[in-house]
Amino acid sequence: MSWLNCGVTTQAPWPKEKKEVKYGGHTFVLMPLTKDHSASIHIELRGISDVEGLTLINRFLSALGWKCDEPASIIMVGAETQFLRLFPDIRFHLGIVHLIPFQMNYTR
Numbered sequence: 001m002s003w004l005n006c007g008v009t010t011q012a013p014w015p016k017e018k019k020e021v022k023y024g025g026h027t028f029v030l031m032p033l034t035k036d037h038s039a040s041i042h043i044e045l046r047g048i049s050d051v052e053g054l055t056l057i058n059r060f061l062s063a064l065g066w067k068c069d070e071p072a073s074i075i076m077v078g079a080e081t082q083f084l085r086l087f088p089d090i091r092f093h094l095g096i097v098h099l100i101p102f103q104m105n106y107t108r
Contacts, residue, residue, distance in 0.1 A: 002045040004053035007038035010072035012064050014039050023060050038075065 008014075019030045026043060033039035041060070043053045054077065061072040 002050075003042055004045055004050055004057065004077070005040060005042050006054075006057055006074045007040050007076040008061065008072060009075050010039065010061070010064070010070060012068035012070040012072050021060075023063070024056060026056055028057070028060055 014032060015030050016032050018032075021028045021030055029042040031037065031040045031042070041057055043057060045053050048056070054074075057074065061074065065072040
């Protein structure tokens with residue numbers, strides 16, 4: 001089992017506790033911003049590639065942004081063999097950055 005774990009920044013409403021959301025036939029796990037972790041979205045890569053998972057997350061965040069008329073974007077990405085909470089919110093230290101600790105091939 002592998003997970004795609006993405007830290008997010010958004011002004012749209014975000015849950016204050018762990019929440020599973022179904023969208024587009026997939027289940028996403030939304031985690032709140034805490035003093036120790038970034039707000040984040042996670043998807044299990046069961047039967048899909050990391051690129052497909054990232055596409056699905058981007059589609060979800062895009063739909064959320066349009067629905068709420070507020071921006072929602074990924075600030076960091078990580079693929080792990082387990083569900084992983086992400087770093088403390090790094091936006092305040094580094095600016096908004098993309099941390100991609102694995103190489104993804106976007107060509108098909």
